[in-house]
Amino acid sequence: MNWRRPLISVETLVAVATLYLLAVVNGPFWRAAMAGRDLASLRDAGFALALGALVGALHFVALGLLSTRRTVRPLLALVVIGGVVAAYYMDRYAIYLDRAMVRNILATHYDEAIELFSTSMVGHVLLWGALPAAALWWPRLKPRSWQRALGLRAAWMAGAVVMAVAAILPVFADFASLMRNQKEVRHLVTPGNVVAALAGNAWGRAARAPAVRTAVAPDATLAPAWTQRSRPAMFVLVVGETARARNFSLNGYERDTNPALAARDVVNFPNVTACGTSTEVSLPCMFSPFGRRDYDEDRIRSHESLLHVLARAGFQVQWRDNQSGCKGVCDGLPQVQLSRAQVEGLCPEGQCLDEVLLHGMDRVLADARGNLFVVMHQLGSHGPAYHRRYPAAMRRFTPACEKDDLRLCTPAEIRNAYDNSILYTDHLLGHVIDLLKARQDRYDTAMLYVSDHGESLGEGGLYLHGIPYRLAPEVQRQVPMVAWLSPAFRQAFGMDEACLRREAQRPVSHDHLFHSVLGLLDVSTKAYERSLDVFAPCRTPVTAPAGGGARVRPPENAH
Numbered sequence: 001m002n003w004r005r006p007l008i009s010v011e012t013l014v015a016v017a018t019l020y021l022l023a024v025v026n027g028p029f030w031r032a033a034m035a036g037r038d039l040a041s042l043r044d045a046g047f048a049l050a051l052g053a054l055v056g057a058l059h060f061v062a063l064g065l066l067s068t069r070r071t072v073r074p075l076l077a078l079v080v081i082g083g084v085v086a087a088y089y090m091d092r093y094a095i096y097l098d099r100a101m102v103r104n105i106l107a108t109h110y111d112e113a114i115e116l117f118s119t120s121m122v123g124h125v126l127l128w129g130a131l132p133a134a135a136l137w138w139p140r141l142k143p144r145s146w147q148r149a150l151g152l153r154a155a156w157m158a159g160a161v162v163m164a165v166a167a168i169l170p171v172f173a174d175f176a177s178l179m180r181n182q183k184e185v186r187h188l189v190t191p192g193n194v195v196a197a198l199a200g201n202a203w204g205r206a207a208r209a210p211a212v213r214t215a216v217a218p219d220a221t222l223a224p225a226w227t228q229r230s231r232p233a234m235f236v237l238v239v240g241e242t243a244r245a246r247n248f249s250l251n252g253y254e255r256d257t258n259p260a261l262a263a264r265d266v267v268n269f270p271n272v273t274a275c276g277t278s279t280e281v282s283l284p285c286m287f288s289p290f291g292r293r294d295y296d297e298d299r300i301r302s303h304e305s306l307l308h309v310l311a312r313a314g315f316q317v318q319w320r321d322n323q324s325g326c327k328g329v330c331d332g333l334p335q336v337q338l339s340r341a342q343v344e345g346l347c348p349e350g351q352c353l354d355e356v357l358l359h360g361m362d363r364v365l366a367d368a369r370g371n372l373f374v375v376m377h378q379l380g381s382h383g384p385a386y387h388r389r390y391p392a393a394m395r396r397f398t399p400a401c402e403k404d405d406l407r408l409c410t411p412a413e414i415r416n417a418y419d420n421s422i423l424y425t426d427h428l429l430g431h432v433i434d435l436l437k438a439r440q441d442r443y444d445t446a447m448l449y450v451s452d453h454g455e456s457l458g459e460g461g462l463y464l465h466g467i468p469y470r471l472a473p474e475v476q477r478q479v480p481m482v483a484w485l486s487p488a489f490r491q492a493f494g495m496d497e498a499c500l501r502r503e504a505q506r507p508v509s510h511d512h513l514f515h516s517v518l519g520l521l522d523v524s525t526k527a528y529e530r531s532l533d534v535f536a537p538c539r540t541p542v543t544a545p546a547g548g549g550a551r552v553r554p555p556e557n558a559h
């Protein structure tokens with residue numbers, strides 16, 4: 001055998017690499033595209049060839065545009081190794097590499113990413129990625145003048161396009177129906193899917209999310225009365241997930257789903273309407289000054305949130321998450337992602353129970369200097385696998401649906417599992433209050449809990465949530481809300497609790513959150529609207545001069 005290195009053109013090298021990609025890293029694509037077909041039939045074999053020609057030509061043209069004698073080897077090596085890694089995970093986890101998935105991967109923390117590097121993956125990538133990539137350096141590349149290289153390249157690329165069109169035309173009806181019925185298969189075309197998703201995310205980010213959010217309440221400061229408070233405030237806002245008002249015993253539900261809250265002297269708000277029926281809508285909306293009454297998603301997403309205003313006023317803000325992040329609400333502020341933490345006993349099967357939100361809180365509270373505002377974003381009652389949202393100790397309502405597919409359970413079992421998850425949220429909130437109680441000697445502490453949206457549990461044949469707002473049933477829109485204010489907090493901020501218990505009966509909504517928190521924490525800004533502050537009617541303005549204790553009571557029924 002002659003081991004002299006062969007002399008080939010750049011185009012030949014790109015073509016060989018393209019064929020390799022088609023054959024080796026597109027298993028998931030071929031399986032999905034050819035599902036239900038039989039390669040032994042002439043028609044289906046022709047369809048496979050045509051698909052191969054099309055996908056191959058697309059990759060060839062894209063790579064051809066970027067390849068020179070200098071760049072072709074590193075480029076192809078990157079594409080081959082990247083493709084092999086992508087295919088490995090697509091195969092193993094049956095994922096589609098679309099924009100959202102790539103965004104998730106990019107947002108994955110280093111320690112989570114490192115878990116994915118198994119020995120089998122490294123071996124697989126060495127064999128199918130690194131070895132062929134190294135082989136790219138074996139052949140020598142023909143030197144050409146740039147004019148000639150340009151002409152040849154154009155001819156090759158035109159040839160590839162003509163071949164793809166000629167191949168797809170005879171099977172076009174078949175191809176069109178594949179694109180119509182199984183549009184997602186395009187996310188399996190590797191490595192084109194990775195490049196398209198990366199580019200789509202970069203473009204989407206540049207086009208939609210402004211680098212700098214428009215300031216909300218640029219004048220926000222602590223009100224003058226703060227000079228009279230001797231102790232800092234410590235506030236925990238718990239953002240619930242998929243908890244509906246109806247299943248809280250505090251709201252009259254026949255089952256005892258709130259034993260912990262009932263034992264802790266909380267103020268319950270029985271009539272609260274969510275801004276949306278999904279996390280994506282509700283979360284940005286409830287933290288914005290605009291809310292549902294003036295709903296404009298672009299405006300909400302391009303402006304700062306309540307948290308930015310609190311940070312500007314001098315609060316230390318921290319977002320703790322056991323879910324899918326803060327949806328921009330905490331951009332640029334300290335965040336702790338805990339959903340994939342590895343905490344003994346709290347994180348079975350890689351997904352943590354909500355008590356993980358308390359993990360490390362002792363440290364946060366101990367390290368706090370000045371006023372602290374912590375948000376805990378629960379996984380709550382996120383379905384359909386309600387049974388994964390609570391530990392065995394909370395399995396009080398039985399038999400509970402233990403399947404991830406709700407269709408395999410009876411309505412009673414589904415309700416049992418859901419109620420157990422509510423019971424666990426109640427347990428968590430009890431914990432948070434106890435944590436704050438333990439600090440009330442040094443801080444004025446308070447907690448507010450409100451869910452992002454409700455849930456359908458089979459009423460009217462509906463399950464889960466996300467029905468367009470105007471059409472959504474009440475169970476998806478009515479959410480629980482509960483406040484707990486330590487006695488010292490009530491005193492320092494002039495809150496009349498008996499008054500608050502009366503006021504809490506009135507209908508309120510997520511629109512009230514922004515203004516109520518600013519009001520409650522005595523943050524002064526022109527952006528504050530008193531009419532949307534649920535606490536305002538029960539607050540005695542703390543305006544006494546230094547040394548004085550005289551406080552002016554507001555007139556009863558000020559609203």
Ligand SMILES: [Zn+2]
Nearest residue numbers: 242278279452
């Ligand atoms: Zn949600």
